[in-house]
Amino acid sequence: MNIFGLFLVFLTPMLGGFLYGFDIGATSFVLDMLLNPFVISDKTVWWTELSSTQQGLIVSGLSLGALIGSHIIFMYLSEKIGRRMELRLCSIFYIVGSIFNVMSGTIVKDSITLGFFSLFVGRLLYGIGVSFVMHGAPAYLAEMSPHKIRGAVVSAKETVIVGGIVVGYTVGNWVSKNPLNSWTNLYGICGLLAIPMFVLTYYIPRSKRWLIMHGLNKEAYESMKFVYKGDICEGFESLADSVLTGNLCRSNSINKGRHNKPSLFEPQYRKAVIASVGLIFFQQFSGQPSVLSYATVLFKAAGWSGNASVVSSVLMMMTSAVTVLLVERLGRKFLLCTCCIVMMISISALSISFWGWDDTIEAESVGSSQKYVILCSMFLYIAGYQIGFGPINWCIVSEIFPLEIRGKAIALFVEMNYALNFGVQFIIPIIKETLGWGRTFSLFGVILAFAFFFIRTYVPETSGLTLEEIQDILNGEDLNDEEQCESTEETHLLEGVASSSSLFGAAWSLEEMENQIIRTNSGAWKLEEMDNSNKSRR
Template identity: 25%
Template sequence: MKNNEDVPDFSNQSSSSMNKASALADTSAGSPKQKFSRKVFLRLITFVSTFGGLLYGYDTGVVNGALPFMSREDQLNLTPFTKGLVASSLLLGAAFGAVLGGRFSDRKGRRKTILSVALIFIAATLGCTFASSVGVMVFWRIVLGLAVGATSVTVPAFLAELAPAESRGKLVTINELMIVTGQLLAYTFNAVLANTMGEMAHVWRYMLVVATLPAVILWLGMIFVPESPRWLASKGRFGQALSVLQKIRKNERAHEELNAIKQTIEEEGKVKKATFKDIKLPHVRRILLIGIGIAMTQQLTGVNSIMYYGTEILKDSGFSTQAALIGNIANGLISVIATFVGIALLDRVGRRPMLFTGLLGTTISLLLIGIFSIALKGSSALPFIILGLTVLFLAFQQGAVSPVTWLMQSEIFPLHLRGLAMGITVFCLFTMNFLVGLLFPVLFNAFGLSSTFFIFVALGIVSILFVKRYVPETKGRSLEEIERSFQKKEKRYFAGKKKVLAKNANI
């Protein structure tokens, strides 16, 4: 990229064209029709781009109901280990997809990245649908994971860069809502297909192929969606950035916001490509470690043991396969309802208290599942109690922990490093997700439900302590303000260190 001296200043554009644009925008800035149009356009962008989240949810949730049918001897004949491999291979791909997607989105743009992964979703979904062996299935699940990882990094960053500060929480967490909606759709289709076509040998293939439809919608929709104004500005394309902002903001605010973005770029010297060398900056390293910690805590709750293996857990507690699949719909439904509640609370309550409360709730829920699994073993009431507790667990997870996780990933990183840093943190998230998905059926088979969940309880306690000690509050602050606050802390730290060194030198 260019040096600071080469940063384009749109004030140098022809005054006639600038005045004309401002005049047109100013005359309609207060128009109710224009205001409605801006809101509708922003919501349309949000809806289309978050189909990436819908695909993420469907592709991770569908395996929950498909596994029992894949495991049949006349199909893929899965063992506990290969079950874990099929379920978790997507997450292995997602870990690398997060890093590659973050880098690609920084270089080529958020929009182009989402367009590209939509095509990968289509191809990989068809590959999984027609898989003839475990090896082929695992390969295509890894490819599918590349798209999931890239989307999970790019979509939240894209939305955060488009959203106004006061409603950023709501808009960015729409992606989380779409993830859980995708999981609910997966559980619903699984239950319907299993109970109507369960005698068909290849019913699981029908469960998988449904995901091609939202992938096509995502690709078609993104053709008409503009690029992120902050990404455009980071590339020196200030005129285009202003044009996008004026479509979703009042004219005066669009200019103010672009000036703030431009100032941040100039202050950072960020008209150079972000590399891993940037992580050497103390304040960036501190932010990155906090981001990794938040990402890890989301997975250490054990949420995906329920999202991927909920059918197996409910079957073990006493439900039949068909009843377990129907019961999973309750898990999907509460996830959607809880996410709505989380979106409503995020910009009112704040990120930090929500994350703390959510982790406390998930840890207690898992503790109760472990205790009741021992105390009521063999009881006819146990399956319903386990189902009720998994619903309670997901209410805390999807209503607090997950929305805050994805939102803060998009908030705390500097503009020029956002794609790279989110790639690193989401890589860690998916790596942990992969390990949970791979090892849970093995641990479940070896030690039982209660002992496995007690491990997650211990990890939950560690996560609570981390949040209390290290996680900052970002509610109601612009992305530029958040970055400057970390830089100020760094300056205070070094100023204090210099005083200590000077004092010691005089002793």
């Protein structure tokens, strides 16, 4: 294994995830600096009278942009551009979005209309960049990583995002306490760090599986060499066989003579769709968005100061790092079930502690034992989420769909994730106002119980399996089915070669070879070897 090549493959998408997390942490302090400036020497700056609506748009602009970008990817770009191009577009949107954010507090700061518009557009553009990295990074890492460490590599993305949040909180905390600093510095850092990400996209290869599926076998071979050392001919031959055989069998079972594009609603994708929908749904309705949004309030109830956000984010990062080390050893399914149990225990303790809680209750009036229960329960809840739902959900979603539909599937579930995230954050204050904190936490506990049984029943275990082996399990195929599929593929190949008469006569041109590959949709690497053999004999 080429460690340096694997490091570059890992580094580029991880930079995108880090900058996503950094923006989350930094924006909380940006809003605080906009609302509570040290000194405003120039009373004409647009943020001196920031309305509540504008505050909401600034915070939610990133999620809205991510939702828009996810829909664009799902409808138009999921399989038309490669994973590497998605990472490149992500860095471009990061840079352009950061420029608009900085302009809002510098060049157009005197205009109320242009100033806010520039910041909102910048947040939208940055959010579109987030959608590209949330779609492209899991797919790229899953398709490029060796299967023995694939789960750890893909799950590490969540750890890096949380690491970005920690750095964003830390830098934001320092910048906000220095009167000489401006909030635009935080967004400027995002733009500067996106530049090396853009440069790296010209050094890493495109996904080898994506290239094989599109008939670009020579480039796919070089892409595999970027990660593996030594002679990879046998490994590449096996990979090409797996990818093309799987595509051919699924294509034959779907179309039976038709030439329609595969749809997520086809029966053979049902198990993967059910598992993914459930994981995304339970991730959002586990209460995680609301509890973390109110973390400062809940920590203060336990007598903590304003550093709770930094403490909780550090805990998230540490737990995510431990999960990365254990995901291949213990398995995805075991960690997800453990996550549900730990979160149920902690949310039940929070429900009991906050039963009958009134927002007017002062922290000083809360008993010491109740404070410690709240404190420990919050830490346990945060750690439980990072054991499972946080790092593992996207790992599984990126693994269980076959190559020909993976891009569209991830795009759809990224869009679903941000739509549910927006909906949950909107409805939770209403539920809390109606039921109170205690009953709201109880509701989360019931949902987590359903999540536990759903995971046990519908989510497959993917540890230690290649992406192609995962498809065999989901499709219920045995060895005889696989051999029959390979036999069908070889028959198609022989028919195509025999009909061309080019093997023993005039050689195919490169254009004819590519057309034949597209028509047969299989065995591209074998045909390329035959063509090279003909040329060498001549």
